[in-house]
Amino acid sequence: MQTIKYPKKTDWNTILARPNIELEEMDEVVNQIFKEVKADGDAALKKYTWFYDRIRINELVVSQEEIEESEQLISEELKNAIQFAAKNIEKFHKAQKVESKVIETTEGVTCWRKFTPIDKVGLYIPGGSAPLFSTVLMLGIPARIANCKEVILCTPPNKDGKINPAILYACKLVGIKQVFRLGGIQAIGAMALGTESVPNVYKIFGPGNQFVTAAKQTASKLGVAIDMPAGPSEVLVMADESAVPEFVAADLLSQAEHGPDSQVVLLSWDEQLLDSVQLELAKQLKNISRVAIATRALDNSKMILVKSSQEALEISNQYAPEHLIISVKNEDEIINGIQNAGSVFIGNYTPESAGDYASGTNHTLPTNGYAKSFSGVGLGSFMKSITFQKITRKGLENLGPSIEIMAEAEQLEAHKNAVSVRLNKICQE
Structure with a gap:
């Protein structure tokens, strides 16, 4: 993995570029x-x-x-x-x-949604x-x-x-x-x-x-x-001196072994941790069967030394990782600041593998920065909602005049008339 120290903000986009997908x-x-x-x-x-x-x-x-x-x-x-x-x-x-x-x-106007598969x-x-x-x-x-x-x-x-x-x-x-x-x-x-x-x-x-x-x-x-749009798997790990280098390296490799176009990123404000993780990566890499795949993925990957946890958080939100692992002392502060991520894993004893298999959360997640605008798969992904509304006579009297004014302003006379004929009928009764 390439190590980058204190990158300028203007260089973040280049540094965080994913492997090219043509x-x-x-x-x-x-x-x-x-x-x-x-x-x-x-x-x-x-x-x-x-x-x-x-x-x-x-x-x-x-x-x-x-x-x-x-x-x-x-x-x-x-x-x-x-x-x-x-x-x-x-x-x-x-x-x-x-x-x-x-x-x-509004009085006499009821609306609801029905969820259907x-x-x-x-x-x-x-x-x-x-x-x-x-x-x-x-x-x-x-x-x-x-x-x-x-x-x-x-x-x-x-x-x-x-x-x-x-x-x-x-x-x-x-x-x-x-x-x-x-x-x-x-x-x-x-x-x-x-x-x-x-x-x-x-x-x-x-x-x-x-x-x-x-x-x-x-x-x-x-x-x-x-x-969702999805591509090669990825993980970003945010870690400080409280993290266990052996665990961090294992998490990075667990994603790197997915494919040669996978990417892993480590952010830390503790330089000694980065050095320790590099040593652990070299040690653990020898013991996995997909070593060739993981090695190629690591070539696409970065260790980044930042100035503070807040800078790390800002970089993470810009990257919008599929998987985000938080191994820091002030985890609550970091968690509150997370805006863009597919799924988040908190603490030294929460490996990303847990979400991949058995914790209960879904592992079908947005990659390639799509976590800025997409959620991972959940129950709602298999459903859609239909809206319903029912308006009583009194409800139309309350709602109708506003509809007429708005429809007329948009020059949609038939829209206005659909309300007006009903209100006129009510007035005649």
Whole structure:
């Protein structure tokens, strides 16, 4: 990791730049694949699975027998861990239910919202070098709580055309029955457009590589909603002399191992801590299997020595990290100042991995600075609200004159008349 000491504010944007994602260059590829998926359906899906992954797929649909069999293919220890995580995730997301309230805005005028599920949702689960069965829980559980009518899931197969059994077990646990062995741009295209086998959906969820991100953004242009723009994973750690260097290094590596285009950032006003973390990184890096990936990610990453905790907070809010770890003495002061972050982890004993798996919060979060304007996935992501209003005769007498004046000022006479005819009728009675 590069160490930068006391950077000028004018240089922050350059220093904090993420690894370059050339989404525009991918548009032509994505558009071509979407065009073929629309025209050729399943045949295009199989074609591009062979083209990109060198995997021949005869059957896109994962059978119920395969889903049921998955329970026998993973250890009891892993099943228990998945069940434990699922309970916490369900508890946290159930608590996000919002009750509709009827509000009388003016005498005789009542307004309320009704929350309804998105009927058809598609979940994308990465399954290549790191099969993210945890994401099945993070997306499938709130979809179930929201009562989405149709939930489909796409995940890439291995070289034998099989789906990781832990992914299938998680599907079984959360009640997802429509699973497809399909990844990459073609999976997003299938969910956006629909094919003979894969139903089209109204909203697509899930993380993925740069190709999946570009495909999701193309889907959004076609009228299919997406959870958020997302890219490579990232973490920012803010630490002082109270932090444990061994823990900080472990947290940085836990994100660096996601992919070579991931980025990790360490902010501190304690120079000795930075030195200690560098030593720990070198030591721990030798003991992880994804050392080549993590090393490349660290090349994109920064340790930044700042003048104070307030300057660190300002830099963090400008960066708007997907994951923000706070390991400082004055944590309350820092927490109160956080404006932009996907998910925050507080204290020496709160690793980011907890949120990735089992604490209960959702790990599908905005990256690439989108935490400035997007929230992470929650129960509300799988729902929408419809507003209702009911106006009594007395209510229209109270409200009507204001509507007439405003409509006339906007030169919308028919709008005014829709009120006037009613008020005139009331006057005649």
